[in-house]
Amino acid sequence: MTTASTPADVARAEQARATDGASRTGSSLGYLRHAAGKLGGALVSLLAVLVTSFFLFRIIPGDPVKAMTHGVPTTAEQLATLRRQFGLDLPLWQQFTDYCAKALSGDLGTSFQFRAPVGELIAEKLPATLLLTGVAVVIYSALGLWLGTRSAWRHGGLGDKLNTGIALTLWSVPSFWLGLLLIIVFSVGMGPIPGLFPTGGMESGTGETGFAYVLDVAHHLVLPVVTLVAVGYAQTLLVMRSSLLDEMGGDYLTTARAKGLRDDVVRRRHAVPNALLPTVTMIFINLGHVAAGSILVETVFSWPGLGGLFYQALSVPDLPLVQGLFVVFAGAMILMNLIADLLYPLLDPRVGR
Amino acid sequence: MVMVTKVPSRPAAPRRLLRLLLATGVAATALSAVPQAAQASPAAPAAPVAQATADAKSGGATLTVAVSQSIDSLSPFLAQKLTSTSIHRLAYEYLTNYDAKDARTIPGLATAWSPSADKLTWTYTIREDSKWSDGKPATAEDAAWTFNKMMTDPNAATANGSFTANFKKVTATDPRTLVIELKKPQATMTALDVPIVPKHVWEKVGDFSKFNNDQQFPIVGNGPFVITDFKVDQYIKLKPNKTFWRGAPQFDELVFKYYKDGDAAVAALQKGEVSFVPNLTPAQAAALKSQKNIKVNDAPGRRFFAIATNPGARSQDGKTFGNGHKALLDPAVRKALFLAVDRTTIVDKVFQGHAVEGEGYIPPRFGSYFWKPENAQKRAYDPAGAEKVLDAAGYRKNGEGKRVGKDGKALDFRILCHATDPNDKAIGKYLQEWWGKLGIGLKVECLDSVSDPWVKGDYDLAFDGWSVNPDPDYVLSIHTCGTLPATPKDSGATDNFICDKEFDTLYAQQAVEYDAAKRADLVKRMQSRLYDTGYMNIMAYPNALEAYRTDQIKSITTMPEAAGNLWGQDGYWSWWSAVPTASAASSGDSDDSSPTGLILGVGAAAIILVGVGVWAARRRRTSADDRE
Numbered sequence: 001m002t003t004a005s006t007p008a009d010v011a012r013a014e015q016a017r018a019t020d021g022a023s024r025t026g027s028s029l030g031y032l033r034h035a036a037g038k039l040g041g042a043l044v045s046l047l048a049v050l051v052t053s054f055f056l057f058r059i060i061p062g063d064p065v066k067a068m069t070h071g072v073p074t075t076a077e078q079l080a081t082l083r084r085q086f087g088l089d090l091p092l093w094q095q096f097t098d099y100c101a102k103a104l105s106g107d108l109g110t111s112f113q114f115r116a117p118v119g120e121l122i123a124e125k126l127p128a129t130l131l132l133t134g135v136a137v138v139i140y141s142a143l144g145l146w147l148g149t150r151s152a153w154r155h156g157g158l159g160d161k162l163n164t165g166i167a168l169t170l171w172s173v174p175s176f177w178l179g180l181l182l183i184i185v186f187s188v189g190m191g192p193i194p195g196l197f198p199t200g201g202m203e204s205g206t207g208e209t210g211f212a213y214v215l216d217v218a219h220h221l222v223l224p225v226v227t228l229v230a231v232g233y234a235q236t237l238l239v240m241r242s243s244l245l246d247e248m249g250g251d252y253l254t255t256a257r258a259k260g261l262r263d264d265v266v267r268r269r270h271a272v273p274n275a276l277l278p279t280v281t282m283i284f285i286n287l288g289h290v291a292a293g294s295i296l297v298e299t300v301f302s303w304p305g306l307g308g309l310f311y312q313a314l315s316v317p318d319l320p321l322v323q324g325l326f327v328v329f330a331g332a333m334i335l336m337n338l339i340a341d342l343l344y345p346l347l348d349p350r351v352g353r
Numbered sequence: 354m355v356m357v358t359k360v361p362s363r364p365a366a367p368r369r370l371l372r373l374l375l376a377t378g379v380a381a382t383a384l385s386a387v388p389q390a391a392q393a394s395p396a397a398p399a400a401p402v403a404q405a406t407a408d409a410k411s412g413g414a415t416l417t418v419a420v421s422q423s424i425d426s427l428s429p430f431l432a433q434k435l436t437s438t439s440i441h442r443l444a445y446e447y448l449t450n451y452d453a454k455d456a457r458t459i460p461g462l463a464t465a466w467s468p469s470a471d472k473l474t475w476t477y478t479i480r481e482d483s484k485w486s487d488g489k490p491a492t493a494e495d496a497a498w499t500f501n502k503m504m505t506d507p508n509a510a511t512a513n514g515s516f517t518a519n520f521k522k523v524t525a526t527d528p529r530t531l532v533i534e535l536k537k538p539q540a541t542m543t544a545l546d547v548p549i550v551p552k553h554v555w556e557k558v559g560d561f562s563k564f565n566n567d568q569q570f571p572i573v574g575n576g577p578f579v580i581t582d583f584k585v586d587q588y589i590k591l592k593p594n595k596t597f598w599r600g601a602p603q604f605d606e607l608v609f610k611y612y613k614d615g616d617a618a619v620a621a622l623q624k625g626e627v628s629f630v631p632n633l634t635p636a637q638a639a640a641l642k643s644q645k646n647i648k649v650n651d652a653p654g655r656r657f658f659a660i661a662t663n664p665g666a667r668s669q670d671g672k673t674f675g676n677g678h679k680a681l682l683d684p685a686v687r688k689a690l691f692l693a694v695d696r697t698t699i700v701d702k703v704f705q706g707h708a709v710e711g712e713g714y715i716p717p718r719f720g721s722y723f724w725k726p727e728n729a730q731k732r733a734y735d736p737a738g739a740e741k742v743l744d745a746a747g748y749r750k751n752g753e754g755k756r757v758g759k760d761g762k763a764l765d766f767r768i769l770c771h772a773t774d775p776n777d778k779a780i781g782k783y784l785q786e787w788w789g790k791l792g793i794g795l796k797v798e799c800l801d802s803v804s805d806p807w808v809k810g811d812y813d814l815a816f817d818g819w820s821v822n823p824d825p826d827y828v829l830s831i832h833t834c835g836t837l838p839a840t841p842k843d844s845g846a847t848d849n850f851i852c853d854k855e856f857d858t859l860y861a862q863q864a865v866e867y868d869a870a871k872r873a874d875l876v877k878r879m880q881s882r883l884y885d886t887g888y889m890n891i892m893a894y895p896n897a898l899e900a901y902r903t904d905q906i907k908s909i910t911t912m913p914e915a916a917g918n919l920w921g922q923d924g925y926w927s928w929w930s931a932v933p934t935a936s937a938a939s940s941g942d943s944d945d946s947s948p949t950g951l952i953l954g955v956g957a958a959a960i961i962l963v964g965v966g967v968w969a970a971r972r973r974r975t976s977a978d979d980r981e
Contacts, residue, residue: 043956058451061805066844070804072433073515073827076839076844081507081514085562113425115565124585188624199621200612205588301614304586308613312423315802 031345038341042334049330053323054099060317064112067316080260086112091319099323108327109320113312118324126328128202129293129305135230136219136289141265141283143229144236148279151237152244153267164241171234179227179300186223197223200302224301228294230287239282244275277348281340288336292329356668411607414933416906417627418920420609420620423586428566429507429548430502435921438512440589440609443925444574445548448477448496448531448872453912456823458543462491462575469868472538473521477531482598485551486571486579493525493868498552500533509560537728538865540872544576544824551575559622572684577602577929586611602929619900622647628905631920635705644867646904652918653718654897657711658776660694660768660890661817661849662687666810667837668767674841675810676848678766680758685746691732692739693787700893703779707898711891714880715825718913720754721869722825724877726884739791756792769806769815772799777816780892808844817849823923825876826864832883833857849888870918897921907934 065082083089102109108118122208122268147167151160170178189195198204198220210214247253248271256266306325313321344351401575422436429441463477499524502509503516510517517523522534533542554573556623558564566572571592572580577599578591589609593602610627612618619637621627623644633641638649663677668884680686696710712731713724724730748756748764753825756764768784770777781797788795798812806812820829830836834852840846863875883889897918900908910930911917919927 032523060802062802063804063808063844066804066808067802068433070510073830075515075518076845077507078510079844082511084662087507110563114423115426115428115431115563176614180614180620183617183620183970188620195624199624199626200614200617201587201610203587205582205584205608205610276942280374300617302586302611302613302617304584308586 006030012288023317033043034345034351035342037251038338042338043061046331049327049334050100053330057317057319057322057324058092060322061316062317064316064319067115095316103327104279105213107313108324110317111313111321113316114318114321119322122306122324122328123319125304126291126304126305126311129298129307130219130290132221132298132303132305133228133290133293136225136232137283137286139225140233141236141286142231144233145240145279148237148240149244149267149272152241153243153271154276155241163237167234167237170230174296175227175231175294176296176300177344178230179224179297183300184229200300204303206292220301224297224303225255226296227301235286236279238269239277240279243278244271244303247275250274254257273347277344280343280347284336284340291332367863370692377725380684400559402688404614406857414937415606415608416604416629416928416931416933417608417610417626418928419612419630421611421613421615421618422634424583426567427572427580428561428564429512429550429584430561431511431565433512436609438593439921440580441548442576443578443591443607443928444572444576444580445550446483446491446575447547448545449543450925451912451923453910453917453922453924453930454705454914454952455721456913456923457721458823462496462549466543468542472865472867473535475533475535475542477533479529479531480598481529485554485573485575486594486596486597487551487554487573489551489553490528491551491575492528492828493531494528495552496531496549497514497523498556499547499549502561503547508560510791511562512643516541516547538831538867540864541824541826541865544822544826546822549575561751577925578607586613599929603932604928607732609929622900622902625905626794627901627902629899629901629919630899631897633900633944635707635898638707638898638900641900646902647900648903649898649900650911650919651707652897652916653709653716653913654895654918655716655718655822655921656818656820656895657714657891658708658893658895659711659717659817660892661815662690662693662888662890663812663814663849665809666841666850667852668841668845669837670842672841676762677810678813680748680762680764681766681813683746684887685742686748686764687691688732689739689742689746689748689791690788690793690892691887692735692742693791694784694890694892695734696892697734698783699780700943703783704893704895707895708894710849710897711893712884713877714828714883714889714891715821715876716894718917719821719823719825720913721873722876724880726881726925730885732883732887736787736790743791750792754792755794763794764792765796766813767796769803769812770797770799771803771816774816780816785877797883799974807849810840810850815849816950819848820921829876830878831858832889833860844908851883851886851888853886856886904934 012216064086065079065088068082069079080089087095089096098110101249108122110116111118111121115123147163151163154160171190183199184190187195187199189199200220202218202220203213203216250271253271254267256270257263261269292304292310293304293305293307295311296309297303298305299311306328310322310325310329312318313325408832420436422434424432424437424440425434426432426437427440429445432438432441443760445556448461449458449466450462451457452459459478462479462483464480465478466475468475477493477496479491479493479496481490485491500517501522503514504510504523507514519536519539520533521536524532525527526532530750531803535542551573570581570583574580575594575597577594577597579594580589581592582588582590588611591607591609593605593607595601598707610621612621612627612630615630615632615634615637618627618630619633619641622630622641633649638651641647642649662681663675665673665675665677665679666675674890700706700708700710712726715722715724717723743756747759751757751763758764766788768781770781778797778799781795781799785797798806803815808813819831821828831846831848832851832853833847834854834857837850838847844879852925859875859879859882863879866872866875899918899920901919905965908931909919910926911919912922912926
C-alpha cells in the first residue's frame with residue numbers, strides 16, 4: 001500500500017465500503033428469503049405428513065377391535081361399543097375430517113389400547129427417548145468427527161486403518177446383539193469382571209430423589225449409550241474422513257502451509273471447516289432420528305421410550321397412536337432438516353445466495 | 354504488500370483455564386466416588402450402603418417378577434391384557450376362586466352360592482371378613498354396584514361385559530346377600546371372573562371409557578396385595594394387604610419389573626435383580642438348569658396348540674366366502690392329513706420335549722373336563738393308513754406323484770403361519786415333508802398378522818392355539834354357529850368358522866346344566882365330536898417354562914399344586930403363597946440393593962477414567978502437533 005492517500009483513493013475506498021455495505025444488506029435479505037423458503041417448505045411437508053399418516057396406517061392388515069379382544073370372551077355388543085368409541089363405525093371420509101380437525105387443533109386423538117390421549121402417551125415417553133438417543137448422538141457425532149478428522153489427516157497410516165477397521169466392524173454389529181453381550185459381561189459379570197451396571201430399565205425404582213436419582217438414571221444410561229455409540233459412530237467418522245480427504249488436495253491448504261502455519265492450525269482452521277458441511281447434514285439427520293429412538297436398543301435394555309411404544313402401537317394397530325407417533329417422528333425430522341438448512345448459510349456463505 | 358498475515362495463536366489462557374477447571378472437577382468427582390467404592394469392599398461389608406437401601410425400602414423381602422407386556426389399563430373395567438388382569442387378581446377379590454390343587458371352584462368374596470329351582474336366580478352369601486384397604490367393609494352392595502355398572506354403562510362393559518350379558522337384575526338384599534336374576538339359565542355362574550370394586554371409590558368416576566385408575570395410589574382393593582405405585586413400562590409395585598381374610602402374603606413387597614427382552618430378563622435372573630422370569634425358550638431353560646440357586650419350572654401349561662382347517666367360511670345370513678380349498682371339506686382328506694402327522698416328533702423336535710402330545714381340546718390340567726379318544730376313535734400316526742384312506746376316497750397319484758381329486762385338481766394346500774412364532778415355521782417344514790410323501794403339496798404362508806386372511810376365510814389350514822380357562826364355556830363357544838359373523842363383511846367371535854349342529858346342541862345343553870358331573874360329561878362329548886369332525890386338530894399342550902431364584906423364594910405354590918405353573922394362574926396362589934428365604938427377608942435382597950453404592954462408585958470412576966484418558970491423549974496429541 002502507498003503511504004500517501006489521494007482523494008481518489010479515499011473516494012474509491014468509500015465506494016468500496018458502500019458496495020460492501022450494500023452486499024451485506026443484500027446477503028442478509030438473501031438469508032431471510034432463504035429462511036422463509038425453507039420454513040414454508042417445512043410447513044408444507046408437515047401438512048403432507050399429517051394427511052399421509054392417516055391413510056398410511058389404514059392399509060396395515062388387521063382389525064384393531066378384533067386384535068384387542070383376541071382371546072378375551074367378548075359379546076357382539078361389546079365389539080360394537082368399542083367400534084363406536086374408536087369412531088371406526090363412521091365412514092372413512094368422516095373419520096378423516098374428524099382427524100384433520102382435531103390434529104390442526106393439536107389433538108392427536110385417544111389411543112385404542114391405552115385409553116389415554118396420544119399426546120399424553122407420547123409426552124410421557126419422549127423424555128426417556130430424547131435422553132438416551134440424544135446423549136448417544138451427541139457422543140457419537142463428537143467421537144466420529146474427532147476420529148474422522150484424525151483418520152483423514154493421517155490417512156493410510158496404521159492409526160487410520162485401525163480406526164476405520166474398528167469403526168466398520170462395530171458398524172456391522174447388530175445393536176441388539178452387542179447390547180446383550182454388554183449386559184452379560186458388564187451387568188451380570190463374567191470371570192473377573194463384576195456386574196457393574198443394571199440389566200435394564202431407566203431407574204432402580206427404590207425411591208431415589210434429587211441428585212441420587214440423576215446418578216441412578218446415569219448409571220442405567222451407560223450401557224445403552226455405549227451400545228448406540230459403538231454401533232453409530234462409524235457413520236460420522238467415515239463421512240468426515242472422506243469429505244476431509246476431498247479437501248486435502250485443495251490449493252488453499254498448500255497456501256496455508258506455505259504461509260508457515262502449523263499443521264494443526266491448517267487442519268483446524270482451514271480444512272475442517274470446509275469439510276464440515278456434509279457431516280453437519282448427517283448429524284442433523286441423526287438428530288432428527290433422536291425422537292424415533294432405537295427400537296432394538298430400547299427393547300434390549302427395557303428403556304421405556306417411544307421405540308417400544310411404536311412397536312406396540314403397530315401390532316394392534318392402534319391407529320391414533322401410530323398416526324401420532326408418525327407425525328412426531330416425521331415432525332422431528334422436518335424440524336432438524338429445517339435447522340440444518342438455516343445453519344448452512346452461516347457455515348458456508350456460498351449456500352443460500 | 355505483505356501477504357502473510359500471521360494467524361494469532363488462540364488466546365491460550367481461557368482454554369487452559371477451562372481444562373484446569375475440568376480436571377479439578379474430574380478429580381473431585383473421582384475422589385468422592387472412590388472412597389464410596391472402597392467402603393463397600395469385602396473388608397468392610399457394604400454396611401452403610403445396605404442400610405440406606407433397607408431404609409428406603411422400609412426393610413424386608415422383595416419379590417421381583419420380570420414382565421414384558423405393557424399395562425393397557427389399571428381399571429378392571431378396561432383391562433384386557435394378561436399382565437393387567439393378573440395384577441387385578443391380586444388387588445381385587447372375585448366372587449369365587451379356583452382351587453390351586455385342581456381348579457375346582459372355591460369361595461372367594463362369596464362363601465356360598467345356590468341357584469333357585471327354576472335355575473334363573475342365583476343367591477350368593479358374601480363373607481363378613483373382607484375389608485377394603487381403606488378400612489371399609491366389602492359388602493354385597495359393592496358387588497351389586499359393580500355388576501349394575503357393567504350392565505347399564507357400555508363404557509364399563511369393555512373388559513368383562515360378556516359375564517353380565519345374560520343378567521336381568523342384580524340386587525343386594527342385605528350387606529351379606531347378593532341376588533342375580535338371569536334372562537336364561539347359565540352354568541358359568543360360579544366362574545364369574547369379574548373384579549369386584551369398592552362402590553364408595555368408583556361411584557365418583559365419570560367417564561369409564563377414559564378412567565385408567567392410575568392417578569391415586571395406593572389403589573383401594575381387597576385382594577391379597579394393594580397396588581402402591583406404577584410407572585409405565587418400568588414397574589408396578591404392590592404391598593401385602595395385612596388384613597386379607599385368607600392371611601397376608603409373606604413377602605413385604607411384590608414388584609413387577611419390565612424386561613422387554615427375554616434374554617435380558619434371564620440375565621437379570623442370573624444376577625438376582627429379579628426373582629422370577631416367565632415364558633422361557635427351551636434354550637434359556639436349558640442354560641438356566643445348571644445354574645446355582647435357580648430352579649426351572651417346566652410344567653404343563655393351559656394352552657393347546659392346534660392346526661385348524663377351513664370348513665368353508667360362512668356368515669349367519671347363509672352366505673359363503675373365502676377361498677378355502679374344497680377338498681378339505683371331504684372328511685377323508687382331513688383324516689388322511691392328520692394320520693400322517695407325527696405328534697411325537699413335533700413334541701420332541703419342535704417343542705424340545707417341553708410339551709405334552711395333544712388329542713382332546715381341553716388340556717389335562719383341567720382334570721374334570723379332560724377328554725381323550727378311545728383307541729378305535731384315535732387317529733394315531735399311520736402314514737400307510739393315510740395313503741389307503743386317500744386311495745379309497747379316489748384321490749389318485751398322477752404321473753408326477755401328486756394326488757389329484759376327482760375334479761382333476763391337485764391337492765395343494767396353504768397353511769397360515771405366524772411369522773413371529775418359530776414353532777409354526779418348524780412344524781410347517783415337517784408337514785411339508787410328511788404330506789409331501791402322501792403326494793400333497795403345502796405352502797407355508799407366514800404373516801406378521803394372520804387376522805386379515807383368517808377373518809376373510811382366505812386360507813386352507815392355519816396354526817391355531819388358545820389358552821383355556823377353568824370353565825371351558827368360552828373356548829367351546831367359539832366353535833358354535835352363533836359366533837359366525839352376521840354378514841361376510843363383519844367379524845364374529847368364531848375361531849375358524851366351524852358350525853356343526855350336533856356340537857351346537859351339546860353346547861346349548863352344557864350351558865344350562867348346573868350339575869357339575871353331568872356338565873363335564875357333555876363337555877367331553879363335545880370334544881369327542883370336535884375330534885371326529887377333524888376341523889380342529891390338537892397337536893400338543895405346550896409346557897409353561899419359567900424359572901425363579903431359590904435364594905430369594907423359599908417356597909411357592911404352583912397350579913395345579915402337583916405340577917403346575919406360576920405365572921398366569923387362575924388365582925393369586927403363586928405370589929400370595931411365596932415364602933422368602935431367611936437371607937432375603939433379613940436384609941432386603943442383597944443383589945438388587947447394590948446399584949447405589951459400590952457399583953455406582955465404580956461405574957462413575959470408570960467413566961471418569963475413560964474421560965481423563967481421552968483428555969490426556971488429546972492433550973498429548975495436540976502438543977505433538979504443536980511441536981511439528
